[in-house]
Structure formats: structure tokens, C-alpha cells
Amino acid sequence: MRVVIIGAGEVGTSIAANLSSDHDVVVIEEDETRAEQLKFELDVLAIAGDGTSLETQEDAGVDGADMFIACTDDDRTNLVACGTAKTLGEPFTIARVKSIEYLRTWERKHGAFGADHVVCSDLLTAENIVRVIGLPTAIDLDLFVGGLVHMAEFEVVEGSPVAGQTVAEADRFDSLTFAGLFCGDDLVIPDGETVIETGNRAVVIGSPESVRAFGTDIAPDDTTRQTNDVVIAGGTEIGYHTARLLEEQSTKPRLIEADEGRARELAEELPNSVVMQHDATDTDFLAREHVDESDVMIAAMNSDERNLLVAVLAKRLGVKRVIAVVDNTEYVTLFEEVGIDVAINPRDVTAEDITRFSFENVAENLAVLENDQAEVLELQIDADSALAGKTIRELDAELDGRFVVGAITREGSLITPRGDTEIRAGDKVVIFVESEFADELMAAA
Template identity: 30%
Template sequence: MRIIIVGAGEVGFHIARRLAVENKEVIVIDKNPAALKKVSESTDVQTFEGSGCSPRVLQEAGVAGGDILLAVTDSDEINIMACVYAGKLADDITLLARVRGEDYTQYKHLITEGEPGIHRIINPDQEVVDSVLRLMSVPGAVEINEFAAGKIRLIGVRLPVGSPVVGRQLFDLRDVIGELGVVIAALVRNDELIIPTGEDVINGSDTVYFACDIRDQDEILKRFGIRPAPIKTVFIVGGGNIGYKLAKSLDNKFYHTRLLDANPERCGFLAEQLNRPIVLQGDARDQDLLREENVGELDLVISVTGDEETNILACLLAKNLGARETITRINNFAYMPLIEPIGIDHLVCPRLSAINSILHFIRRGKVMSTASIKGEDAEALEAIAQDHSSVVGKPLKDIKFPKGALILCFQRGDEVVIPRGDTVIEPNDRLVIISTRQNITKVEKALDVKVEFF
């Protein structure tokens, strides 16, 4: 597979680095020589200096022989034009563009329909809003990903003191869970991600990732000893694209929402567009303002300004005042490992959301969606089982799947199936699989062709 990436920023750099490990042919185009130098020094990929929306540059970089073009610069216009020219220069190339501006996303049919149509518009702002809404649906969860059109969830939780599953081998989990359909997908212990076997024991300090039918989610949480109080009071810091979209999503009777922004003109726009949320003008780093707004009594504070330092500080101040949960927006990947240790509950990252949206187009086999687990340590994939795949037509216990990978569950028709050892996967089953990053290539092969692993 030959993949051309236009843009050597954070998104382009991390996709290139990830794909280079998987032995794919990657070419990165950017007009910034310093950005290209960083890519070439850190990854085994080709680089090409020039504008990604120049037909000449695209042609000289070999777009005609490419399978996928990813346009992921910070400019919507460059991304769109790069895809348009690449579609003219190459036959049967898949075109993906990162586009954030409302002026384009509201009229995306104009650039996705016709010839050459962009196959997928990736809007990281909307992906972040969806991530926040999922986290709000399970208070206390550290991470939530959805598959099979929302019917299957992969949820990460920290277990409370005295949880009945602590100290149990996974083999014995049904003594606590009963016949509810659930499978433990991963354990995070001492910052290390483990894809467990039935002999592994759950420790009290573990973060536990489990997959289940969304209809069983609440009962499973109860049997884990988790009884989260619902979120009703929300304080959003930042009225930009993400903050506005989020406030719009919460503009209903269930939530009492306040939205804070530093720009008076933006506050005027927000007040006109929103019905129930209260719009405030001020600096989120002003502790007196936060006290006046009784932030310490709120269920959730979400800071999604364009400035990472403001987001982090606002959440730390809110947490110090007593806010129950906090979510911060982070763009710099280097900051991610620091968020939990300093006391912020959750992070959302538009760039990581964009990467997740892109990856399933790159995977071999009929992969429908992907999600990074614990940053980039592991990946969950949703894939359609094909009749020529290694995973089809034999009991699960006889499938020699690569170590560090696990078939969690699947959807067959309208039914969500938590498999046992004698379960046989059939063609067109919608599988949810988790794998460590090192084994992704082997999982792709198993989904795509008949192979055996020893």
C-alpha cells in the first residue's frame, strides 16, 4: 500500500510514524523543510518538499501510483485542493481531507459528490464533541469508544475500593457478572497496557477496559461496584468551534450549562445562537471569577479553548475548587502523559481524533472503524468478517490469532454476541478486535487472507 500524506504537522507526523512501523510505503509532502526534517529523522518514510496543493509537486511525488492520499494540513483550502488535484492525477486513489471550517462542512456534498469526489471529510472538532458526549454518558469512565453503529461499547474504568471483581481471575469473572455479556479487553497496570488471558487477575489499581452490548452497560458497571451519579451541571470554557458545538448539543432541559469565553464579540454571537445555556464573558484563569460562578459545586468542567495552557490551568483551578470531573482539550501529544498525574480526569485531542478517523481507511481487510486505546499503545478495530479470512469458519479456540490481540465480540444481524471458545465466526459478522500496536499488521493479514500464526 502506497500512502501520500500532505502535511507534516502533528497529525501527518504521527500517522507517518505509525504507518512506518507497519512497513507501509509512505510519502510525506510539506513546504516546511524543518517539519520534513523532523519526520525523516524520526521515521523511515520518504519526504518531498513543496506545496501539497500543487499539481506539479503531487505528480513529482508519485501520486499517480498511490492508493490513499491524506490531506491533513492546518489549512482546509490546501487539503481540499490537494484532494481535487490528486483525484485528477491518479486513478482509483482514496481521498481523505481534514476539514474544520463550517463554511466547508455545511456544504460538504459539493466536494464529496461528483468527480473527483473526496471520499471522507474528517472534522476533528466534531469528533471531540462526540468524545465528550460519550464520556458524559458514563460518568467516571476514563475512555469510551463505540462500534457497530453504537450498539457495542469499549469502556475503560478505574475500579472503586472494594469492587467485587478485584482479586478475581478472569476465568472466574462470571461468578460476579453472571450471564451478562462482557469481555475484559485490556488492563492498564503501572502505566503498561496488558491484553489479558483468562489466568490474569484484576488488581485494585488497574484501569479495566471491557466490551459489552450498550444495553448491558449500566448493569455491568453496578456489578463492578461502580454507581456513578449523573452529570447535570456543566461549565464549558471556550466558545470556539468545539465549545459552541458542545453547548449546542447540551442545549436541552436535562443539563444546566454555562459557557465562558474571553472575547466579548464571540459571547454576543453565542448568546444569540444558544437557548438555555448561560453565556459568560471572562478569563477562565481568574480564580475569583470561578468562585463567583460556584465552579467547585459543578459536576463537570470542560475546557476547550485553543490554548492548551489555559485549558490545563482552568481545569486545575476548577478541580482545586471542588469540581467533580474535568475534561481538557490537548493538541500537543507530548502533554498527554502529564494530564492524569497532575489531577485532570480526562483529555480530548482533535489531532488524535483525526488520526482515528483516518486509520480504518488504511487497514487491510474490511475495517469499518478504529480507535486508539491509551494514547497509541493499542488499537481497537471494527471489521467485517470475510469468507476468505483466517478468522471465519472455525471455533474461536482454534483460531491461532497473534499474541497481544483478542476478538472481543461481534454483531450478527441485530444481535451482539460475546463469544466463547466454541463460538464460530461467520462471514459478514461485524467483529470488534483489540490489538497491541506491534501486532496490527498480523491482525490485518488475518482479516484479509487465510494465514496461520504459531
């Protein structure tokens, strides 16, 4: 497949890296220095130029492209680029936008702006935050097979009941699969005798009920109360959408916004939220408002530095769980190292969502974990699939890469995979796989 990408920022580079091994990828980047760097970093053709220009797109061969992805940081550039691409050929066009207004316009008539699909970064990030809030101990949560299967990542904190247990001892749920362990920078595909240690990050796949039960098992003190009291620092679009989505779930969040005009606007748009006009970095204010008693604090301001400050202050005050929006991918590790529970990067969320479309012919859904060390794939098994008719034990012997079959759904029912479970045509299979082996596995499927 020929893919043309506009923009070589963090989102564009991540998408290009994911696609370059199996597809013919061309990247158009306005910055000549960055375009030259990309030629050496990735196996792609990089062209320096304006992605909205007809001439530049002709040079990139957009007329013969199968997919066109516009993912610069400027909404209008992305939409205009998609419109230009449609004048040259019939690629499937994807536009990344931050403003939900463009998304709402596109939803009224798919194909508006010349875009076949529009991805709203701020909304995706807010949805990600709300999913993580819904499972109090998780640091990541993705839904597969229409929500029938959940994949969650948990950190094993000091004092956790499962610390020191083997996987066999910790895996006490019928519809749950212990898929992987991240031990520092190392990925471990566990067996029953693998010992879970403090600081590990455990990935489990199974029914929503079993994943939630495991979350309770891993940190029972954190799940004895419901997440009702949520404080959001920052009336950004991400902060606003997070509050709106929480309202839809009958939660009444508190939102702190320093700008008087923006605070007034939010108060009108969020009837079931308490909007407070104040500086979220004011420790006395946070103490006065009993923020320390909240279940979750979300730092969602426009500055990574201010988000870090608010998150650290919240932790010092005693907030049990702190989630921070981190715009710069390189800062994610820093936030985690200073004790912030969950750091969510909008660019990573957006790149992952867009990448799903490039794999839709073999993988219906996709999640990327731990800086692209591993992926979770949802595969539809057809009659001609190399996986059909094989037991999991047979596949494990035949395939060289490291993978775990996490769940199988058959005719709407969930099947917990075991060694003698046979994969059949028509099944949907959710697989945890080492990233470097993901392409080979999808090719087999």
C-alpha cells in the same frame, strides 16, 4: 496501496506511522528539516515542498496514488491540495479541516473541493467529549457495529469496589468481555485469575447496557446521579459544538467565554445554554457561580496552559469530573498526572478517524488506545476469511499475537464470545489486539 500524505505534523506523522508497515507511503512536508527527520523516523519517502503545488505532487507520484490525505494545520491548504490531486489522478482524497463551514459545504455536495471525505477536527473532538460525558466513569468510549457494541476504558481509582478483585469476580455481566488491562506502561491480556489493582485502566467490550453497568460497578458513587450540570470553559469551536451537541440531548450546559463579542454570538446560537461573559480562571467567579456543584467541567480554551489552569482550579473547587482539551500531544500525560480525569487531544482524534479509511477493506472501524499500545478492530468476516469456521480457542492456539475477541454480532444480534464460540462467515467481530500484531490479524481476516 500507495498513500500520499500532505503535512508531517502530529496528525500526518501519526497516520504515516500507522500505514507505513503495510502501504507505500509518501509524505510531502514544506519544512525541509522536518522532511529529513521523517525519513529516519519512519519507513516512508519524504519530499520537501508545497503540497498544493502541481509539480510537487507529480514528484510524489500522486497520479498513481490510491489515497491522498491532506492534514496540515491550514484548512485552505488541505482543500486546495485535494483539488490539485484530482487533476492528476483519481485517488480517494481526504481533507482535514477545523472550520465546520467547509464541512457543511462539502456535505451539500460530496466531492466539493475535490475531497471525497472531509474530517472536521473540532466537531470530532466535541463528539468525543459528549460520548465520554454520557458514561460518567469512562475515560474513553467508542462505538462499533452501529452502536450495537461499545468499547470503554475505565480507570480503577482508589476505593473502587473492583480493586483487589480478580477479573472473574469483576466480570459479572453476560454480554461483557474484559479485554485488557493497562498497568502503567504495560499491557496485560487478562485471564480470570488476573487481579485488578488501583491505578489500572480496564478495557471492556460489550452491549451498551453491560458496559454502563460495569461503569456503575467500578465506581458506584460517580454514577448514582445523572450528568445534568455541565460547565464549559471556552467559547472555542470545540466548546461551541460541545454545547450544541449537549443541547440536542436536552442538557442545558453553562458556557464561560471571556470575549464579550464572542459571548454575545454564542448566546444567540445556543438558545438552551447559559452563556456567561467572564474569565474562566477567576476562582471567585467560579465559586460564585457554584461551579463546584457541577457534574462535569470541560476546559476547551485555545491555550493548553489556560486549560490546565482551569482544570486544576475546578479540581480544587471540588468538581467531580474534569475533561480537558489538550492540543499538544506531549502534554496529555502531564494533564493526567496532575489529576485531570480525561485529556482529549484533537490531533489524536483526527488521526484515528482518518486512519479508519485506510483499513476499510478489512476493518470497518478502529480505535487506538494508550499511545498506540493496542487497537480495537471491527472486522467483517467473509467466507474466505482465515477466521471463518474457527472457534476462539482454535484461533488463540494458531495465532501468535496477543488478542481478545470482545464481541460478535450475527444477523443483528450480539453474541458474547467464549472459547468454544465459532466465528462464521457474515459475522462482525470486534477484537482487542496488541498494536504490533494488528496488521497480521487484519491480513488473516
